[in-house]
Amino acid sequence: MICQKFCVVLLHWEFIYVITAFNLSYPITPWRFKLSCMPPNSTYDYFLLPAGLSKNTSNSNGRYETAVEPKFNSSGTLFSNLSKTTFHCCFRSEQDRNCSLCADNIEGKTFVSTVNSLVFQRIDANWNIQCWLKGDLKLFICYVESLFKNPFRNYNYKVHLLYVLPEVLEDSPLVPPKGSFQMVHCNCSVHECCECLVPVPTAKLNDTLLMCLKITSGGVIFQSPLMSVQPINMVKPDPPLGLHMEITDDGNLKISWSSPPLVPFPLQYQVKYSENSTTVIREADKIVSATSLLVDSILPGSSYEVQVRGKRLDGPGIWSDWSTPHVFTTQDVIYFPPKILTSVGSNVSFHCIYKNENKIVPSKEIVWWMNLAEKIPQSQYDVVSDHVSKVTFFNLNETKPRGKFTYDAVYCCNEHECHHRYAELYVIDVNINISCETDGYLTKMTCRWSTGTIQSLAESTLQLRYHRSSLYCSDIPSIHPISEPKDCYLQSDGFYECIFQPIFLLSGYTMWIRINHSLGSLDSPPTCVLPDSVVKPLPPSSVKAEITINIGLLKISWEKPVFPENNLQFQIRYGLSGKEVQWKMYEVYDAKSKSVSLPVPDLCAVYAVQVRCKRLDGLGYWSNWSNPAYTVVMDIKVPMRGPEFWRIINGDTMKKEKNVTLLWKPLMKNDSLCSVQRYVINHHTSCNGTWSEDVGNHTKFTFLWTEQAHTVTVLAINSIGASVANFNLTFSWPMSKVNIVQSLSAYPLNSSCVIVSWILSPSDYKLMYFIIEWKNLNEDGEIKWLRISSSVKKYYIHDHFIPIEKYQFSLYPIFMEGVGKPKIINSFTQDDIEKHQSDAGLYVIVPVIISSSILLLGTLLISHQRMKKLFWEDVPNPKNCSWAQGLNFQKRTDIL
Numbered sequence: 001m002i003c004q005k006f007c008v009v010l011l012h013w014e015f016i017y018v019i020t021a022f023n024l025s026y027p028i029t030p031w032r033f034k035l036s037c038m039p040p041n042s043t044y045d046y047f048l049l050p051a052g053l054s055k056n057t058s059n060s061n062g063r064y065e066t067a068v069e070p071k072f073n074s075s076g077t078l079f080s081n082l083s084k085t086t087f088h089c090c091f092r093s094e095q096d097r098n099c100s101l102c103a104d105n106i107e108g109k110t111f112v113s114t115v116n117s118l119v120f121q122r123i124d125a126n127w128n129i130q131c132w133l134k135g136d137l138k139l140f141i142c143y144v145e146s147l148f149k150n151p152f153r154n155y156n157y158k159v160h161l162l163y164v165l166p167e168v169l170e171d172s173p174l175v176p177p178k179g180s181f182q183m184v185h186c187n188c189s190v191h192e193c194c195e196c197l198v199p200v201p202t203a204k205l206n207d208t209l210l211m212c213l214k215i216t217s218g219g220v221i222f223q224s225p226l227m228s229v230q231p232i233n234m235v236k237p238d239p240p241l242g243l244h245m246e247i248t249d250d251g252n253l254k255i256s257w258s259s260p261p262l263v264p265f266p267l268q269y270q271v272k273y274s275e276n277s278t279t280v281i282r283e284a285d286k287i288v289s290a291t292s293l294l295v296d297s298i299l300p301g302s303s304y305e306v307q308v309r310g311k312r313l314d315g316p317g318i319w320s321d322w323s324t325p326h327v328f329t330t331q332d333v334i335y336f337p338p339k340i341l342t343s344v345g346s347n348v349s350f351h352c353i354y355k356n357e358n359k360i361v362p363s364k365e366i367v368w369w370m371n372l373a374e375k376i377p378q379s380q381y382d383v384v385s386d387h388v389s390k391v392t393f394f395n396l397n398e399t400k401p402r403g404k405f406t407y408d409a410v411y412c413c414n415e416h417e418c419h420h421r422y423a424e425l426y427v428i429d430v431n432i433n434i435s436c437e438t439d440g441y442l443t444k445m446t447c448r449w450s451t452g453t454i455q456s457l458a459e460s461t462l463q464l465r466y467h468r469s470s471l472y473c474s475d476i477p478s479i480h481p482i483s484e485p486k487d488c489y490l491q492s493d494g495f496y497e498c499i500f501q502p503i504f505l506l507s508g509y510t511m512w513i514r515i516n517h518s519l520g521s522l523d524s525p526p527t528c529v530l531p532d533s534v535v536k537p538l539p540p541s542s543v544k545a546e547i548t549i550n551i552g553l554l555k556i557s558w559e560k561p562v563f564p565e566n567n568l569q570f571q572i573r574y575g576l577s578g579k580e581v582q583w584k585m586y587e588v589y590d591a592k593s594k595s596v597s598l599p600v601p602d603l604c605a606v607y608a609v610q611v612r613c614k615r616l617d618g619l620g621y622w623s624n625w626s627n628p629a630y631t632v633v634m635d636i637k638v639p640m641r642g643p644e645f646w647r648i649i650n651g652d653t654m655k656k657e658k659n660v661t662l663l664w665k666p667l668m669k670n671d672s673l674c675s676v677q678r679y680v681i682n683h684h685t686s687c688n689g690t691w692s693e694d695v696g697n698h699t700k701f702t703f704l705w706t707e708q709a710h711t712v713t714v715l716a717i718n719s720i721g722a723s724v725a726n727f728n729l730t731f732s733w734p735m736s737k738v739n740i741v742q743s744l745s746a747y748p749l750n751s752s753c754v755i756v757s758w759i760l761s762p763s764d765y766k767l768m769y770f771i772i773e774w775k776n777l778n779e780d781g782e783i784k785w786l787r788i789s790s791s792v793k794k795y796y797i798h799d800h801f802i803p804i805e806k807y808q809f810s811l812y813p814i815f816m817e818g819v820g821k822p823k824i825i826n827s828f829t830q831d832d833i834e835k836h837q838s839d840a841g842l843y844v845i846v847p848v849i850i851s852s853s854i855l856l857l858g859t860l861l862i863s864h865q866r867m868k869k870l871f872w873e874d875v876p877n878p879k880n881c882s883w884a885q886g887l888n889f890q891k892r893t894d895i896l
Contacts, residue, residue: 025210025228026091030316032130034147035213035224037089089224127215132318133231135238135260137205140198140231144186144213158216159186161196165204183214205232205264236318237263240291240308245328247298249337251351251388253330256292257308257323267310270319277302289313300355304328332356333412335423341457341519342396344429349392351384352412354419361414363389369411369418371402399427406457429454432513432524434464437621438531440538442563444501445531447486449513450494460517464488464498466509473508473528480510505532535564536621537613545574545609545629549720552603552636552673557595558611558626567591567616574598577606577630591616604674607631637673639716642726646771646785649705649731660710660731661702663785667716675718682713708733709818732818738765741823746809748828751801757794758811758823765815772797773810777826 186196238260366389467480488498538561645664813820
């Protein structure tokens with residue numbers, strides 16, 4: 001009868017339904033835990049449960065349970081005569097081996113008819129479960145693995161996960177309503193390992209997630225107790241990225257990596273590595289909070305294999321998967337550091353471990369070479385340990401590029417050979433001059449610097465960094481640990497330019513240039529700039545220039561700029577206006593001065609004037625020059641003198657009336673100061689008195705001479721007044737007969753110069769000056785004339801003369817009383833011409849004779865030496881002959 005009932009149960013597995021009651025939730029742990037289902041009063045061996053699970057299943061031993069009563073129904077028949085058995089599902093963790101069960105008196109617990117326990121000997125009743133939040137913080141994953149395999153493979157095996165988020169719960173009791181749960185289907189493999197994925201919004205990572213598992217195996221449905229978890233406490237990060245190994249400057253092996261992205265909290269890391277060399281094999285496992293680990297005592301020719309995983313540093317979490325293994329092999333010669341970037345004047349050191357033919361060379365036997373051309377003195381060696389040698393370079397000079405190589409190669413060698421590997425030494429001159437200036441409005445400061453003085457380094461970047469102090473600059477600028485970068489832009493002139501705006505005038509800006517390179521960074525010597533001390537003022541405004549009337553000085557005036565408010569000095573430059581102005585400079589140190597008057601040689605010229613300024617204490621820069629101001633040519637004073645004039649007399653010499661035409665040359669600016677508006681002729685006679693005639697701008701005037709004596713004066717008039725110093729000319733009948741010129745001669749030197757000389761006889765009249773006239777008698781040209789001092793007896797007339805033409809020369813003595821009788825010649829003086837021609841011949845012949853004599857003497861001397869050498873070169877020296885040995889050639893020998 002019992003066997004029959006058992007067969008009926010096997011035939012109706014598909015009708016078995018298990019009802020699970022919810023109770024208080026089980027907090028999911030970061031580690032793996034187990035779900036077990038068993039009848040009471042059963043041994044764990046009977047249910048093939050893992051060892052260590054407590055056999056006491058009393059409700060008082062635990063907190064979480066699910067009571068299960070299977071109900072068998074076939075064709076509407078209820079087998080009520082079977083013994084009733086209640087099965088319990090509970091959780092236990094790897095840390096806690098006691099099974100967690102619910103109390104019997106908890107509400108929501110449901111029981112149904114029991115099933116014979118023999119059924120569960122053939123069905124999986126134990127599962128391993130582990131849950132975590134994926135590293136992208138979007139999916140919550142539960143992994144379910146069956147511990148006992150179902151012998152009935154043809155029965156369906158399914159796992160579902162029911163979950164609820166807090167926002168969909170109402171005023172819930174201890175157990176949420178069944179309708180509030182959402183269900184996800186878990187993906188199961190053929191080995192009955194299932195993966196359940198629950199999407200979790202980012203905003204709900206810190207909220208509580210309630211879950212339970214629904215497992216179907218062979219037609220039997222199991223439902224776990226309620227589970228609870230905060231997803232943020234179950235994060236399983238992605239494996240660390242960018243695993244990298246390198247030898248540090250100290251000779252250690254640095255293992256470094258990067259944290260996975262999207263992790264909202266710091267991580268701790270577990271590093272496991274192994275070292276394999278010809279002498280040592282070791283393994284290590286370390287926990288660190290940084291993203292790097294240093295391994296000391298590395299050896300050349302060794303292989304290192306490393307893996308890293310991560311986990312939340314503070315609070316619960318799950319270890320990530322291990323990163324992909326990374327292998328690093330050291331070379332036979334290890335330099336540390338392998339490359340050094342430094343600045344001129346610094347001291348640096350290299351270390352070396354040398355392995356040769358699987359044997360590490362003792363440090364005492366290591367020698368160092370530079371570029372394989374220069375052996376480094378042993379005084380620069382240091383023995384760090386038995387196998388580590390050190391070399392130090394002091395006060396380094398800038399590296400000179402050798403072709404494409406911009407570094408010096410440092411070789412670590414043994415006594416007999418050098419390995420082909422070497423260390424690289426880069427030495428750069430980082431003395432970069434930074435100059436700054438503050439604009440005249442005191443609103444911005446522009447700083448400029450150039451890299452033309454330093455050697456360019458491939459793949460390097462330059463950046464200006466600065467630190468602003470609250471007030472002024474320190475006596476000795478230094479690089480501050482807290483600094484800010486400043487964007488600078490390359491200009492067309494090769495300079496970089498940076499603009500600080502706004503600025504604090506009294507704050508000290510400490511600046512330096514940082515050269516960034518993969519080998520490290522270098523800083524130029526710092527300089528501190530106070531914006532108030534580098535002001536370039538605006539140029540002075542309202543600059544004016546004029547020649548003062550009556551005084552005759554160049555007066556320059558200006559207005560000082562509004563900023564800065566400091567006392568200013570001024571610099572003036574002035575010169576004659578033109579394409580290329582020859583500037584003259586003048587300094588003004590009186591801060592209150594707004595004008596200055598300067599003497600200039602030409603009062604009637606146009607002068608260009610510019611003004612600039614600078615702080616009187618010497619700080620800052622000169623401003624730009626102001627826009628040029630120009631003087632205007634105008635009358636400064638009355639003309640200094642009237643024009644020189646002469647006359648032409650026409651008329652019958654026997655009559656007392658004659659027409660006199662006055663001729664004069666226009667006054668130059670320096671004499672007229674600076675223009676002539678008109679000329680006025682003043683007449684004075686003994687009978688008619690004095691009168692004046694305005695002739696305007698004409699330079700010729702004719703009047704009738706009728707009196708015995710007639711004096712005329714020509715005055716120059718400008719806007720200021722009439723000339724003060726003027727020339728007078730008296731026409732007198734008696735004086736026209738006074739003859740003091742005994743002789744007059746004229747002889748031409750060339751076609752552009754004629755020498756005129758004369759001899760005077762004594763006279764009682766006061767001679768004022770001479771007038772020389774000349775004209776070409778073959779032409780009807782105008783008469784030319786010159787005024788000559790009375791002390792001159794010979795004069796050179798410069799004009800264009802034609803030797804074959806006839807010229808008339810006249811010499812008029814001018815007395816205080818009037819014009820004397822002239823001496824007139826109508827041709828050049830022949831005697832003088834021949835004399836000067838002969839003199840000119842002598843001047844030509846004598847130098848020619850002297851030159852020829854010197855040349856002839858030199859020729860004779862050279863010829864004499866050549867003849868002597870020609871005739872005496874083959875004559876032997878008798879003293880060198882064998883027969884002449886012992887003979888005295890100075891003594892006479894008589895031959896009989």
